[in-house]
Amino acid sequence: MRWRALSAAVMVPVLAVPTAFIGSPGSLRTLHYAANGNFADGQYLPASAGFDLADVSSTDELGELPAGVEALVFVGQCGGVDRQFLDTVEPFVGQPQVFGFYLMDDPDPTGQYGPRCPPSYLEAESDWVHAHDPGAKTFIVLMDLGTSTSPSYRHSYTPANSHVDLYGLDAYPCRTDVGGCDFGIIVSAVRAAEAAGVPEPDLVPVYQAFGGGSYVDDTGGQYALPTAAQAERLVRTWASVVPDPVFDYAYSWGAQAGDTALGSVPRLQGVFALHNRGAGPGDDFGLPAR
DSSP: OOOOOOOOOOOOOOOOOOOOOSSOOSSSOOEEEEOSOOEETTEEGGGGGTOOEEEEOSHHHHHTOOTTOEEEEEOOOOSOSOHHHHHHHGGGTTOTTEEEEEEEESOBSSSSSSSBOOHHHHHHHHHHHHHHSTTOEEEEEEOOOSOSSSOOOTTSOOHHHHOOSEEEEOOOOEEGGGTEEOTHHHHHHHHHHHHHTOOGGGEEEEEEOEEOTTOOOTTSOOBOOOOHHHHHHHHHHHHHHSOSOSEEEEEOSSOSSSOEEGGGOHHHHHHHHHHHTTOOTTOOTTOOOO
């Protein structure tokens, strides 16, 4: 499975967050996705916590999905519509369980942090998907090009220059260097993305569901595994700024860098299971009052 680069965490004062619907309050159902380590012995593991959008990389995995679970196919390429792209995507075109294609994780429009990914290349890939598999969505996670105190997505990817449908923001608030979670970074990331030209309906919350391991944040600390109470507040904070996403994203079901991840933490799975199954306003997630 792939490694996901972590954008720099953003530190701003903690904001008061109003109680909000945790499930989708709109007419369309919000899907729920948890990346990495989704399959073992032919079983789709995140189903136990109500995740109904699977991380799929092969047609064999597609065939292992239970009824009611859709697939987000990981592509991970920014080469335009070349042979490698076609070989990756074509086997999934027209498959009824395919929700969409995860084109790139943290593509770099500058070339400073990795190979440069021109918006025109993602535009070509997204246009090809839309032409050959109408209804399938395209998705990327945006790289934060700012600092820990001032997130920025300017001069990056937008619906106008990339034709990508959906944009994840991996603003991870729980860190050892703050002794807890700074939930204001989520609000700051959303506002920065909107200012850069990505509208709120196109945003995908990326919930922190990992901690420890070899990941280091931008101030030299580690990302800390949220407690159950912190995870509840994390979800509510996202709901206050992106209340009705097409899907949301828990990173990560499977560990990637010696970290502790959602798939091995039943207490956190319980929080996400309630969220994924439609916890509403006032639901306490089964946690003690704070």
